[in-house]
Amino acid sequence: MTYELYYWPSIPGRGEFIRLALEDVQARYEDVARSGPAGAGPARIMRLLNGGGITRPPFAPPLLKAGRQLISQTANILLFLGERHGLAPRDAAGRLWINGLQLTVADFVAEIHDTHHPIASGLYYQDQRREARRNAGEFLKERLPKFLGYFETVLARSPRGPYLLGTRASYVDLSLFQVIAGLQYAFPRAMARAARRHRRLLALHARVRERPHLAAYLASPRRLAFNEQGIFRHYEELDLG
Amino acid sequence: MTYELYYWPSIPGRGEFIRLALEDVQARYEDVARSGPAGAGPARIMRLLNGGGITRPPFAPPLLKAGRQLISQTANILLFLGERHGLAPRDAAGRLWINGLQLTVADFVAEIHDTHHPIASGLYYQDQRREARRNAGEFLKERLPKFLGYFETVLARSPRGPYLLGTRASYVDLSLFQVIAGLQYAFPRAMARAARRHRRLLALHARVRERPHLAAYLASPRRLAFNEQGIFRHYEELDLG
Numbered sequence: 001m002t003y004e005l006y007y008w009p010s011i012p013g014r015g016e017f018i019r020l021a022l023e024d025v026q027a028r029y030e031d032v033a034r035s036g037p038a039g040a041g042p043a044r045i046m047r048l049l050n051g052g053g054i055t056r057p058p059f060a061p062p063l064l065k066a067g068r069q070l071i072s073q074t075a076n077i078l079l080f081l082g083e084r085h086g087l088a089p090r091d092a093a094g095r096l097w098i099n100g101l102q103l104t105v106a107d108f109v110a111e112i113h114d115t116h117h118p119i120a121s122g123l124y125y126q127d128q129r130r131e132a133r134r135n136a137g138e139f140l141k142e143r144l145p146k147f148l149g150y151f152e153t154v155l156a157r158s159p160r161g162p163y164l165l166g167t168r169a170s171y172v173d174l175s176l177f178q179v180i181a182g183l184q185y186a187f188p189r190a191m192a193r194a195a196r197r198h199r200r201l202l203a204l205h206a207r208v209r210e211r212p213h214l215a216a217y218l219a220s221p222r223r224l225a226f227n228e229q230g231i232f233r234h235y236e237e238l239d240l241g
Numbered sequence: 242m243t244y245e246l247y248y249w250p251s252i253p254g255r256g257e258f259i260r261l262a263l264e265d266v267q268a269r270y271e272d273v274a275r276s277g278p279a280g281a282g283p284a285r286i287m288r289l290l291n292g293g294g295i296t297r298p299p300f301a302p303p304l305l306k307a308g309r310q311l312i313s314q315t316a317n318i319l320l321f322l323g324e325r326h327g328l329a330p331r332d333a334a335g336r337l338w339i340n341g342l343q344l345t346v347a348d349f350v351a352e353i354h355d356t357h358h359p360i361a362s363g364l365y366y367q368d369q370r371r372e373a374r375r376n377a378g379e380f381l382k383e384r385l386p387k388f389l390g391y392f393e394t395v396l397a398r399s400p401r402g403p404y405l406l407g408t409r410a411s412y413v414d415l416s417l418f419q420v421i422a423g424l425q426y427a428f429p430r431a432m433a434r435a436a437r438r439h440r441r442l443l444a445l446h447a448r449v450r451e452r453p454h455l456a457a458y459l460a461s462p463r464r465l466a467f468n469e470q471g472i473f474r475h476y477e478e479l480d481l482g
Contacts, residue, residue, distance in 0.1 A: 059345045059391050072341035100313035104300045118359045120379035131372050138361035150300050157296050
């Protein structure tokens with residue numbers, strides 16, 4: 001079976017957390033909105049979102065089609081893929097533990113997005129610049145250290161490392177790699193300063209990047225670059241000293 | 242076994258989504274921060290959050306202790322309770338469907354919270370009033386109709402009703418009850434206007450409220466009133482016509 005991933009074609013966004021898992025386990029998948037004729041991607045997604053015939057309609061991408069099943073929400077898709085492809089613990093307690101971690105990653109990602117869109121996701125950045133500056137300032141001062149410190153603590157208490165669960169990677173490790181990469185793109189100054197206090201997290205980032213299937217993926221054109229339409233955006237004025 | 246729920250003692254907040262599930266299935270639980278001496282609640286939570294000896298440390302409440310297992314994140318706790326106590330479908334596909342719905346409820350709740358705290362959750366409302374007015378305006382215009390419309394559509398496509406899955410309630414129905422109740426408290430004018438277009442959702446709210454165990458709970462002192470420290474706050478100036 002070939003999975004179908006539905007996500008906006010021009011940003012890594014939340015779709016990237018799914019791609020990293022699919023690529024790491026070498027699952028067959030079609031990146032639907034990027035595989036048709038140029039420009040047709042968003043229309044294919046909208047057709048699925050507006051499809052009147054679906055008994056269990058989705059709210060928003062990313063969406064994963066697995067046979068007849070359509071799965072919504074990043075953490076939920078990873079819960080499904082992790083169990084199927086060995087990126088999650090075999091025991092139920094372990095799966096709940098990493099699902100909780102992934103939901104904390106999701107909260108972190110939402111707050112990162114809000115640094116540039118604190119008023120409304122439907123408005124342009126230019127229309128909420130002043131508010132973004134305030135939000136980003138508070139984020140870098142209070143929330144960034146809190147989230148990074150939390151995951152650093154989890155790694156410090158992990159029995160062997162280098163991954164969250166020890167020697168075997170889970171989908172949360174792949175997601176944390178993406179968050180660190182995105183933060184380094186968006187806030188290079190703040191992240192350079194944070195590096196010293198989060199060595200385990202940065203080592204995790206380096207380790208994930210070198211996993212053979214991911215290294216090949218990251219060097220391929222399938223990997224989308226960070227840009228100023230996505231979650232992790234670089235605006236010089238928000239990367240406050 | 243008696244569950245232990247760890248959540249701030251003076252607000253319904255995210256803890257209430259867990260309480261509704263526990264009460265509906267008549268599970269035995271201790272509401273830890275509300276059952277000790279007055280004023281001791283937050284300290285009991287902080288001890289758990291800062292407990293250096295925990296191999297799998299939690300990030301934030303609500304937390305559920307089930308025997309030796311400590312479960313984090315609202316949707317994750319509900320995933321666990323739902324399967325154990327018959328508030329979730331028996332098939333894996335059905336459980337993923339409602340987990341996706343619950344995560345969409347979580348996104349909705351986060352956006353509702355941001356209407357009064359768009360700059361930082363650590364600052365007072367008074368310090369972000371102007372930004373809150375802008376955020377709430379956009380929320381009521383764009384996001385409230387989008388989320389309510391989505392859940393109304395899900396109900397319209399549900400085979401029999403009145404619940405999301407048909408004749409049997411799931412934990413998502415209980416959470417939607419809480420969201421509707423909270424929105425009616427926070428935005429009475431906007432919700433009165435929205436009522437006409439979301440009849441199924443309001444019927445679901447009424448139906449959940451009348452479930453015998455929940456009706457008894459809602460009339461008891463265990464049910465905390467909405468107030469201006471929580472997620473759903475009523476500020477006249479944000480309930481824009």
